Each structure stands twice: as C-alpha cells, then as structure tokens.
Amino acid sequence: MGLAQEPDGKNYPHFNAFFTRALKASARPVSASVADIACPIDGTISQIGSISDGTIFQAKNRSFLLTDLLARDSATTRNFNEGNFATLYLSPRDYHRIHMPFDGTLRKMTYVPGRLFAVNRHTTAVVNRLFSRNERIICFFDTSIGPMAVILVGAIFVGSMETVWAGQITPAGLRKITTTEFNDPSNPISFKKGEEIGRFNMGSTVILLYGKERMHWLKNLQSGDQVTMGMTLGTTNSLRDG
Secondary structure, three states: OOOEOOOOHHHOOOHHHHHOOOEOHHHOOOOOOOOEEEOOOOEEEEEEEEOEOOEEEEEOOEEEEHHHHOOOOHHHHHHHOOOEEEEEEOOOOOOOEEEOOOOEEEEEEEEEOOEOOOOOHHHHHHOOOHHHHEOEEEEEEEEOOEEEEEEEEOEOOEOOEEEOOOEEEEOOOOOOOEEEEOOOOOOOOEEOOOOEEEEEOOOOEEEEEEOOOOOEEOOOOOOOOEEOOOOEEEEOOOOOOO
C-alpha cells in the first residue's frame, strides 16, 4: 500500500477498486528516451522474440498463427509479418493496470470472443494455440516506427477487461467479432509512453506486436524474467533523443 496513490484501504468504495488500485507516479518510472519501448505491465515474460513464417512461439513445441491471433484480418496481419512480439503474463498478485509502451495514436480496436483458458506457465505448455483461442481485445496504434498492437488476452476468472476510451468491454453482451475504428482527425485518441490505457479486473496477459525491422528487444531478456511497468524492453534505431 506504500506504493498506492491512495494508501488508506478504507477509502476504496469496493474491493475491485482496491484490487485495481493506481500507483503513485514515482512508483514506476518510465524511460525518458524516445527510442525506448517500455513494459506496459508488472509481471513476467512468458515469451519474447521474433515472428517467424507467420507464427508466434508459445512454449516448447507449441506455436500459434499470427493471423489467428489477429482474428484473420489479413490486411493488419501483413503489418506484423516477420516482426517482433512479446507475451507478458500478469498474475493475480501483480499491479492490474496496463500502460502505453510507446507514443501512439489509436486507430482500431477489435473485440474477439473466445475461450477463457488459464494463461499461466503450465497451461501455455499444454494447451494448443492458447492465445489465439482465448477472448481478447486487440488495440492497433499508429506510431513513429509504424503500426503497433497491444493485445489484452482474457483468462479464467478474467471475464472483465476495460480500456480508458471505451470503458468495460468484456463481458460482452454480443459475442461476435466487433471492430471499432478511430479515424476522426479532429479528435485523435493519442497516448504518451507510460500513460494508462486499460486494466484487467483479475490478471492475464498482454501481447505486443511490432513490424519487421522496426525495433529490437534487449538481448538479455528471456522467458521467466520478472518485469515492471515502465522498464525498457526494447529500442528502435530509427529515433534519437534530442
């Protein structure tokens, strides 16, 4: 509670407000370098690497198709072919808010109904195509290094996900693939790196996608590493500070 914006537990109107409590700005410093890509959550790296031949590595002997993850949106899938991905696991004990990894403007959001398999280390090792089968919210952003996707993946006991621009999206009354576009130039929905963009009301997974040769992950990062919101995960050589 020493890290919480509101340190007195008695001042939360209900348990979910306490569970998803905001942190002090100083609790999670965000890299100031314009070239750095920040971690959007507190949690653990499930997998991190490159997208090879249209597939994303899930766990030993298991992968899933990029196009399936993106609800078979072929035009969007082309933006990330042979690019890079990071799958980040947020457990029930972690901070539950999701933040922007890189400056960008929201262009499209797609809700995809699906299963609610658990997303811990055990289930990712035994359930085929887990992340392309679970319910998810796919958020597409335009950035200075090209398209970026931030994907919120639901899981068991995580039937409630929300974004700051649309509020609570799941559970959805209409369980079908639904896409909302944001193309009004007079009212752009833009975020700076580190700004809050959504939250889980339990814990789950965030998947980041970037295009080919747009960025690279730090070489020392690997599956199982603990991460915190704001720390540097990767960088791009196309930008320079100043």
